Amino acid sequence: MTRLAHDSIFTYAPVAITVALTSWLTACSGDATGDAEGGSSDSTAGGDGLDDGVDDDGSTGSTAVDETGDGTSGGLSSGDVEIRRDGHGVPHILADTDAGALYGLGYATAQDRLLQMSVSVLVAQGRVAEFFGEDYFEQDKKFRLMGHWRHAERMAPTLDAEHQELLQAYADGVNAWVLANPDAVNPQFAALGLDVPSWTPVHSLAVWYRVSDLFTNDVTSKAQGLVDFEAEVAAVGLQQAIANAGANAKPGNTQAAVVQSSDVPQEVQDAIAGYAAKMGYGEQSQVTAPHNYGHVTPKFSHAWVMSGDRTSTGESVLVSDPQVPVTSPAFMYEWAIVGDAIHARGVSPAGVPGLLIGYTPTVAWGLTAAGIDSRDLYRLEMTDSEHYTVDGVEHALTSETEMILIAGGQGREVHYRESTWGPVITDLIPGVPGEFAMKGLPFSATERDPFVAMVAMMRSKDIDDVRAAVEQWTTPSANLLVAGPGGSIFFTVIGDIPLRSIASPLGGKIAQDGSATEYDWADVIPQQFRPWVLDPAAGSLLSANHRSVGDWYPLPLGAGQGGGGDSIRSRRLRELLEALPPTMDPATVLDDVQWDCVNVARRDLVALGAHIRSVQPGRLSESTINLLDHLDAWQTAGGSMLTEQAGVYLASRISVKFRVQQTGPEINAQYGGGQVGLSLFLDDMMAQIADDSSYVPSNEVMSYVQTELAAAWSAATASMPDPEQWDAVYANTTTTPTLEYLSGLDLQGSDFGPALQSPTLACADGNTIWSQRAQSYTQHVHLGSVDDSRTVLPPGNTEVGQSELFGSQLDTWAEGSLKSAALSVSAIQALGEPVDILELP
DSSP states (O other): OEEOOTTTTTTTSSOOHHHHHHHHHTTTTTTTOOOTTTOOOOOOOOOOTTTOSSSTTBBBBBTSSSSSSSSTTOOOOEEEEEEOOOOOEEEEEEEESHHHHHHHHHHHHHHHHHHHHHHHHHHHTSSHHHOOOOGGGGHHHHHHHTHHHHHHHHHGGGOOOHHHHHHHHHHHHHHHHHHHHHGGSHHHHHHHHHEEEEEOHHHHHHHHHHHHGGGSSOOTHHHHHHHHHHHHHHHHHHHHHHHHHHHTOOOOGGGGSSBGGGOOOOOHHHHHHHHHHHHOTTTTTOOOOOOOOOOOOOOOOEEEEEEEGBTSSOOOEEEEEEOOOOOBBBBBEEEEHHHHHHEEEEEEEOOOOOOEEEOSOOOOEEEOOOOOOOEEEEEEEEETTTEETTTTTTOOOEEEEEEETTSOOOOEEEEEEESSBBBBBBBGGTTTTTTTTEEEETTOOOOHHHHHHHHHHHTTHHHHHHHHGGOOSSSOOOEEEEEEEEGOOEEESOOEEEEOOOTTTTTTOOOOEOOOOOOGEEEEGGGSOOEEEEETTTTTESSSSSBBTTOOOSOOOOOOOGGOOOOHHHHHHHHHHSSSOSSSOOHHHHHHTTTOOOOOHHHHHHHHHHHHHHHHHSSEEEHHHHHHHHHHHHHTTTOOBTSSSHHHHHHHTTTOOHHHHHOOHHHHHOOOHHHHHHHHHHHHHHHHHHTTOOOOOOOHHHHHHHHHHHHHHHHHHHHHOOGGGGHHHHHHHHHHEEEEEEETTTTTTOOOOOOEEEOOOOOOOOTTSSSSGGGGOOEETTTTSGGGGGGOOOSSSSSOTTTTTTTTTHHHHHHHHHOOOOOOHHHHHHHOSSSSSOOOO
16 A cells, blocks of 8 residues: 555644643643743852752652752642753753653753754654655655664554653653644744644654664665675685685774773673673684674764772763764753652753763763664565565565655655565665665664663663663664763673674675575674773773774674774874873863864874975975975974964865875785774874884885875965965864754755854864864763763754854853753752743643
């Protein structure tokens, strides 16, 4: 049959909410109120004299804490929900139940981000072309054929009763705000011709699954990989083809890994080795499956944490800076909630009632992208157009035809088909013969859901609570850094990691044989056997999309390029952390690291060029000598990419690409490619120069450096012949980006709403720690005084262009400062009177 998929999920009239919600509101006696302008208070909470929200018995995070002497939480009536807002409009919700807190969160989020939530759902449903035209058809087709919305529909009713209730409470809060405030709905809904949603638990799950896609590599390329491998097998035989594939493996840098064997107890290493051997991997195994798959690791970075041994207070400090492009509205949404067991603050994608990054009164966590390949292709053994066999047993594909509507054009049918492996996505793989089904996250996880993990994390009191919570975290894969009570720190890799069958050539790097279950995943690596470390000897941990574990680890993780060693940012972050004093004030953990604007790759390429100039000046061209002369002062000043730094324009023209096309085969074979190869190369060169000031690099090295630096000089002079104008041009064109409304992660274009002009940024280089154009959120938490936590979320917390809060954090962001982000109940109450008091039934 043909259907207009999901056409009942949105309604065109803002007040046309479901019958169930109407009945609920009748029971509420119509007391819910809303404030179209956000109703923020100008007061901000400081850290002096504020209760940390911890009872004498160690319990945290509840409005049951009697701070008023009247037996209630700040005078909160039973069943009431209070929403207070700080001077930047960040909502703080107080309730005496967790469901009430999520209800209030849904209410506040709808007021601030209803349009963004709705667009995210349209993406997950594959309905963007319906409103924005032909350009989005291929994107819609992808989401339809992979079945993101279908998976959300399947998962929502499978959650346990408590988590269904929490999701429903959030959805009820969203819908209650819409019904109570039809005239305050973002006017861009009408301007863009978009529907106003009637929110359900399915919507929240779908938004999360859509976000997890941003952390996942493209699985479709594995089909061509299989075709190429089969051609190699036909030419040289299976074993030689496997060997040839392994011959292309890059060396990487095990010393860059977060988890070193010296920090892992031997009994833990033995347990991991025992599991690996049981599954056919490890020292005695003949399996040659690659540990790294070579795809580009998504950029979602960085974070670092210091243990209490390194701070003057004895408590741990965490800084998290999840770098994705700064967009308008912001990619993430900031909030704080206090319920019965939940007491937390942080950020999530708008529409998701759980924190991606955040903290409780006693625990803080940050995430970076791990880049684990968690999706595989299986080539089906078809008997006819609708049937296939697995282990000799015939199965029928289930199928359904859907219509993708296209604004300004004619709708097109797509055919969703599903196999026992998962959705059939052949139509996303043009030019490769065969039928291909996808097995992977989130679709393959049907018994656990990240929402359950997020709720548990928001209730966590220590690192053990967090470790238990992430057992439920299926997607996306991520590096998790945690600061806990007593000064402890922790790192692990979370998200389901498939352990491919030892029968599958090249593991999951290429599409696999779908005719037999022997090629199915052998397991999902249990959490206790993934890389993890607690309280390392150095007293610090860092993650910046780089290698998670050293060569001692016996299991293939399916990591991307970042899994081989250092990224440019992790290399610099390590330098900065190693330069910190043995014991420091908590503020130093942020201030001496976060605002750093050195691109170490460019710095060291210039240093290497300067060294060649001193030992072999005849090897360098006039253009290269000109560049080095022009950048001598820049190099002496430390290689900073600050906007105000003389030489920054020319330095920005130095390429940090490190592929065989740039390096030549000899360097590529020795160091590998990408940021990992470049970092390893520069580490080696700088070490050689430090050991011997007369060291002469190889001809290949000198040729590479000469070519890249000369190209930078040529590019700079071609675009602006007068060097005196260079740095002014950089400041005027690179450091003042225009933030186009709804443009970036979901939509492309400039006509979706009001644009914001950024102030001049101090650090616009994308491979530095500060890297402001991607400083989408920064969180600094000192667990010795959690009310002194500080954050920034540019451009602001609301999407409503008419609100004075729309760009309220632009100046804070541009200046390189953070705002107060206190968490205790008393600090929240100090924000002023509630802007909304919601009475629950």
